[in-house]
Amino acid sequence: MESTIKAAEIVHAGKNIRAALAEEGVELKRVHFLIRQVIRQRLDKGRIAAAAELAEQLGDPEDRAGAFLEIAKAQVEAGEKDAARKSLAKALADAERIAAYRAKQDAAAGPEGPDTRYRSRLDSVMSRTYWAAVSIRAKLRDLDAARKLILKAANSKLKPADWDRALDEPEVRTGWSSALVEAGREAEALKLAKGADGKWRPKMRVLVAWLLASRGQTKQIEQLIADVTQSYETFIFHKVFAHIYNFCTVEMSSIYMDVLKDRLYCDAADSQSRRSAQTAMHKILDTLIKLLAPVLVHTAEEAWAAMKHKSQDVESVHFALIPETNPDDRSRALSNEDGWKAMMDLRTHALGKLEDLRKDQIIGSNQEASVKIVTDNEDWLSIDTDMFASLCIVSEVRIEKGDSFEISADKCKHNKCDRCWNYWPSVGTIESHPDLCQRCADVISS
Numbered sequence: 001m002e003s004t005i006k007a008a009e010i011v012h013a014g015k016n017i018r019a020a021l022a023e024e025g026v027e028l029k030r031v032h033f034l035i036r037q038v039i040r041q042r043l044d045k046g047r048i049a050a051a052a053e054l055a056e057q058l059g060d061p062e063d064r065a066g067a068f069l070e071i072a073k074a075q076v077e078a079g080e081k082d083a084a085r086k087s088l089a090k091a092l093a094d095a096e097r098i099a100a101y102r103a104k105q106d107a108a109a110g111p112e113g114p115d116t117r118y119r120s121r122l123d124s125v126m127s128r129t130y131w132a133a134v135s136i137r138a139k140l141r142d143l144d145a146a147r148k149l150i151l152k153a154a155n156s157k158l159k160p161a162d163w164d165r166a167l168d169e170p171e172v173r174t175g176w177s178s179a180l181v182e183a184g185r186e187a188e189a190l191k192l193a194k195g196a197d198g199k200w201r202p203k204m205r206v207l208v209a210w211l212l213a214s215r216g217q218t219k220q221i222e223q224l225i226a227d228v229t230q231s232y233e234t235f236i237f238h239k240v241f242a243h244i245y246n247f248c249t250v251e252m253s254s255i256y257m258d259v260l261k262d263r264l265y266c267d268a269a270d271s272q273s274r275r276s277a278q279t280a281m282h283k284i285l286d287t288l289i290k291l292l293a294p295v296l297v298h299t300a301e302e303a304w305a306a307m308k309h310k311s312q313d314v315e316s317v318h319f320a321l322i323p324e325t326n327p328d329d330r331s332r333a334l335s336n337e338d339g340w341k342a343m344m345d346l347r348t349h350a351l352g353k354l355e356d357l358r359k360d361q362i363i364g365s366n367q368e369a370s371v372k373i374v375t376d377n378e379d380w381l382s383i384d385t386d387m388f389a390s391l392c393i394v395s396e397v398r399i400e401k402g403d404s405f406e407i408s409a410d411k412c413k414h415n416k417c418d419r420c421w422n423y424w425p426s427v428g429t430i431e432s433h434p435d436l437c438q439r440c441a442d443v444i445s446s
């Protein structure tokens with residue numbers, strides 16, 4: 001602390017901090033640390049330009065990259081977009097220097113290979129730099145640049161663990177998804193979400209499930225708007241009712257709401273999964289009220305009055321415009337390639353089995369069941385079992401390769417989580433929360 005004050009004094013006196021501290025015999029590593037401290041103090045006080053000036057005195061690429069990322073973040077928040085882009089370029093140039101250094105070290109390594117500890121340190125510095133940069137690019141809405149960075153980080157030799165660790169940061173996850181989703185490149189996002197072994201990266205599951213669900217939803221709602229508009233235009237009003245009724249009972253009530261419930265009630269309040277579920281719900285509510293307004297005049301008006309964050313700033317829903325289909329959304333909507341249809345087909349089979357179990361009173365709810373599927377259908381074999389389990393709201397799914405199609409379900413052997421009522425293997429294994437599953441324990445303790 002004392003040396004931080006001293007460093008600040010030196011800076012205040014207008015001296016070159018590096019030279020001055022070196023004069024006093026302070027070690028170079030410590031000098032860098034002190035400069036970083038003073039930079040942070042300046043950022044805290046909103047003196048961004050002064051902080052950037054000081055960062056130029058840092059010699060070590062790792063320190064420089066870190067400092068310029070912090071500065072870029074502050075500049076984004078202050079609305080200084082161009083300055084932020086310049087700082088980001090500096091941080092990334094330093095990351096390149098680290099990458100080049102790493103390659104040189106690898107080439108010079110002896111027969112026992114490179115120094116793994118040092119190497120993994122360099123890797124994690126690069127990971128951090130890339131991912132922080134992605135998040136800043138996403139905030140700047142430089143989506144193309146963000147995408148290139150993501151691909152670079154994903155294609156570089158970084159270990160999967162680094163990638164996963166980077167994704168621990170909610171900001172990076174949000175940056176990653178918003179960059180790709182807003183650019184309409186979900187297919188790419190889905191590809192990146194898989195590891196070299198073709199399996200979903202664990203941290204990506206929630207996000208991918210949401211991507212698939214929201215795209216499935218986008219397709220359904222776009223279809224609804226098209227159908228209802230056509231029925232109004234041709235004056236076939238009973239079809240307006242039929243389309244909306246079917247959408248509410250089939251798409252919403254029996255599939256989407258069921259799957260979303262767990263996320264809305266039990267995931268962390270500000271988690272990506274819960275927030276995106278809320279966004280989707282808001283869009284659906286807005287569309288439904290507007291489509292119903294011409295035929296359900298008073299109820300639609302009351303619902304509109306109660307709705308927060310209206311999509312149009314009008315006093316009455318009857319001044320609002322009927323939603324139009326968005327051609328971009330339609331082309332972005334889910335295609336069968338993503339395996340959504342295969343998953344929904346298999347779901348129909350699984351739900352039939354579960355219905356039988358409920359009838360025989362072996363289980364009370366689907367959450368108590370585990371499902372085993374044997375099949376030779378390649379589409380079904382490639383389904384992610386965790387995602388499929390959440391789609392059927394069962395506790396466990398196993399899919400195995402076999403000659404003929406067989407599906408069986410049984411009461412699962414795991415304990416019930418007191419908070420979310422799911423039967424998961426993690427229940428009972430957490431010392432501090434013996435009655436909770438891992439997800440709920442995490443939510444409670446954060």
Ligand SMILES: [Zn+2]
Nearest residue numbers: 417420437440
């Ligand atoms: Zn739970």
